[in-house]
Amino acid sequence: QSDIQDVVYLKNGSIIRGKITEQNAEKLKIELAGGSLFVFSNSEVDSLKKGNILKEKLRNIKKDYFRRSRGFRNMTEFGIIYGPPQKNTDIYYYSNSGDDFGLSLHTVNGYQFWPYLYVGGGVGIDRYINYKQTFSPFYVRLATEFLKTKVTPYVFADGGYAVMWKQKAQDGYRYNKNKGGYYFSAGGGIRIYTRGRASVILSAAYKRMFSETEWAYNYEGSPAYNVKRTYQRLSLNIGVTF
Numbered sequence: 001q002s003d004i005q006d007v008v009y010l011k012n013g014s015i016i017r018g019k020i021t022e023q024n025a026e027k028l029k030i031e032l033a034g035g036s037l038f039v040f041s042n043s044e045v046d047s048l049k050k051g052n053i054l055k056e057k058l059r060n061i062k063k064d065y066f067r068r069s070r071g072f073r074n075m076t077e078f079g080i081i082y083g084p085p086q087k088n089t090d091i092y093y094y095s096n097s098g099d100d101f102g103l104s105l106h107t108v109n110g111y112q113f114w115p116y117l118y119v120g121g122g123v124g125i126d127r128y129i130n131y132k133q134t135f136s137p138f139y140v141r142l143a144t145e146f147l148k149t150k151v152t153p154y155v156f157a158d159g160g161y162a163v164m165w166k167q168k169a170q171d172g173y174r175y176n177k178n179k180g181g182y183y184f185s186a187g188g189g190i191r192i193y194t195r196g197r198a199s200v201i202l203s204a205a206y207k208r209m210f211s212e213t214e215w216a217y218n219y220e221g222s223p224a225y226n227v228k229r230t231y232q233r234l235s236l237n238i239g240v241t242f
Contacts (some may be wrong), residue, residue, distance in 0.1 A: 007029060007051040010044055017051065029238030037184060067148070067193050069115045075141075077102040077201065081126065101180040102128040104235060108141050122158060126207075128231070134165040135209060137183040145191055154201075155188035162209045173217050174223060181210030191241065201239040208232050 008030055016038060022029040028040050048114040081102035104127070109118020119142060126135045131196025145152045164180035187205025194200070209231045216222040 002223065003052060003054055006050050007049050008040070009048070011038065011046045012044070016040075020048075030143075047204050049216045066195060066197055068112060068197070073110060073112050073118060073120070073200065075106075075108040075110075075120070075122075075239055076241075077104075077106050077108075077203075077237045079106070079205075079235040079237035081125045081128070081207065081233045081235050083234065100128055100130040100233075102126060102233070104225045104237075106137075115148060116146075118156075122160075125192045126162070126209075133167065133211060133213075133232045135162040135180055135183075135211070137162040137166065137185075137209070139183055139185075142149050152191050152193075154191050154203075155186065156186070156203075156205075158185040160184070162211075163212050164213075167213070169218075173215055175215045177211065177212065177214035177226075179212040181212065182208075184208045185235070187235070187237075189237070197242055199241045201237070201241055203239070205230070205235045205237060 005017050006020045008018075008020075008028065010016065016030055016032075018030045018032040018038075020028060020030050021037070021168050026042060028042065028045060029037060030040075031037050081100075081104055083100045083102075104124055104179070106122055106124030108120040108122035110118055112118050122137070122139050122141050124137050126137060128134070137158075137160055139158040141156055141158050143154060143156035145154035147153065154229060162180040162183040164178045166178050167175045169175060185205050185207045187203050189201060189203025192200040192202075211229050211231070213227045213229075214224050215227070216224045
């Protein structure tokens with residue numbers, strides 16, 4: 001069958017895979033996939049067996065990858081953020097906008113101290129679309145992976161502070177204060193190593209951050225309204241590690 005190959009084990013430790021074209025009491029001829037022909041005396045041969053080509057390719061794929069156990073490592077991730085609407089009913093234009101969606105782009109630079117410990121510093125941009133607010137989190141990341149294989153589960157935790165971008169005045173009202181607050185994220189997923197130096201990350205994470213906004217209507221004597229929010233969000237991420 002086309003998916004079966006002959007495997008010749010030599011006494012010097014070499015392994016030859018191909019198709020045996022001739023075998024007698026003195027010698028053995030084996031043709032490789034590329035057309036090369038090798039001839040060995042029976043005294044050189046240790047043993048013979050049949051092998052499955054597809055299974056052998058799959059074994060090679062699992063072993064043929066680049067893994068960095070120590071050294072500098074960058075992680076860059078893009079994510080889609082989702083969260084339910086805020087339960088409070090404070091007086092604010094965007095308080096009851098329904099389910100909230102957002103986008104995030106983060107990059108982390110750090111050091112892989114050993115296969116199971118990565119420490120880095122990260123910065124990113126989180127845009128909450130329905131609430132029209134943008135944050136830049138600055139944080140420390142701790143991460144670990146569990147297996148020394150091509151595909152391995154991994155988990156991470158981030159902690160730091162999210163700076164809230166200044167919001168522009170809108171028709172009819174203005175912002176007096178835009179303040180961020182603590183930032184926390186934790187999640188996990190899988191890391192897929194490749195033959196190159198890049199690996200692919202697929203993950204899901206829980207995000208939690210705080211904001212405080214003060215706004216007033218654009219007329220003299222308008223009272224100031226102070227709105228505090230705690231965002232709790234789910235983020236689905238895809239990233240690349242170098």
